[in-house]
Amino acid sequence: MDAPTLDLALEPRLDGETLQQWVFRRLRRSVMAGRFPPGKAVTIRGLADALGVSSMPVREALRRLVAERALVLLDNRRVRVPEMTARRFEELMTTRTLLECEAAARSLGVADGAFIERLDELNRASDAAVAANDTEAMIETNLAFHAALYGGRADNVLLPLIESVWLQIGPFMRMALADLETHYPVDRHAEALAALRSGDEAALRRAIEADIRDGIGHLLAQLG
Template identity: 55%
Template sequence: MVSSAPLNLPVLAREPKETTNQWVYRSLRRAVMIGLVPPGRALTIRDVAAALGVSAMPVREALRRLSTEQALEVRDNRRIMVPQMTASKFRELCELRISIECHAAERALPYVTTQRVDDLTAIDRRIDQVNAAGDREAVTMFNQDFHRHLYEANPNQVVMPLVESIWLQLGPFVRLALSKLQDFYQVDRHSEALAALKRQDPLALRIAIEADIRDGITHVGTNELLKAYVESAGQPS
């Protein structure tokens, strides 16, 4: 069933010179990316505007932009919702994520400094802390921060928009699936990635990144969880 509960949107700090339109878009995009907009939850301009304390105009623009990124879709009845997930679409997104992120990690490797390794290590510790506290939302957020901080070491990278497009499409489903799991991140693949970074070992880094992604998504792509996703969205299976 479609939820009518108030939206839980992150109220992000405004960046210097950031316009209201940019801030609303960034806030709503982050909410979708970490799964705060559940499948089946219709988004209205009024609800989003109330949650963020803004007028309708920047919300309308943010929803339009997110629909062009395939993060949201406009239904025939003009309801705006998270798109439907299928098993084949899920598998395609997972394989794309592995391919693109392994490429991004390898290209970033020559630019990774000791300071960046220290920063990544600190993020990994935060993941351990929030995971121990059972905060799945924060786990997802810091995990994305870890990968983003690694890939952005490459000053010539153009891949992050592609990576984040996949995160946007997977976010609502992964959030729902992780909420049904008792254990998460039983093996810390980030430690393996950090060791590979310190050795400047591209093959080991690729193996660690692929294993990290597969550990995080393969076990949530089961038929049972896909069915739960469909049912929660109020869609026919």
């Protein structure tokens, strides 16, 4: 694949952020959002050109992403998404379920009106993306909804662990969205919001588990 044509996530550089930090954050988000197609090698030089930077910060960012098991280094100039097996995918899905159900349950302690309204806004944006059949927006709004749900507490330690799993599953999300209506007939985010409003932990856990199962569980058959 010609790396300069890779559609990287749009992540403006933040005030006080070093070039190396920005490159890493943008590449990490691109992997998480499925912008690195499975099986396609990408060159370090091509990524540097796409970002408008030298190869040095790209190499460092990719080294960190390889350490997170988000990418594999093929040689000294190319990377790609790791191969996925049904067994590995099932383990990742199980890990997602365990971590995200627990993180969702812990959000009940901070689920005030403003917190729930923010999630409701994100869910409406997600619904609009589905209605428009906008794959990029569907992925981004889904990530935003879950990150907002799990990241409400200042001392949160689960979200970084969850994001490490998202990094490994992210490249396959576009496959999961190929036939969304068939596999995702119920709005599980709406169920989660209803559970938050009523303070029902068991219902919230069920909604998140079903969201993961319906959203990506069907990929197991394709990877088997």
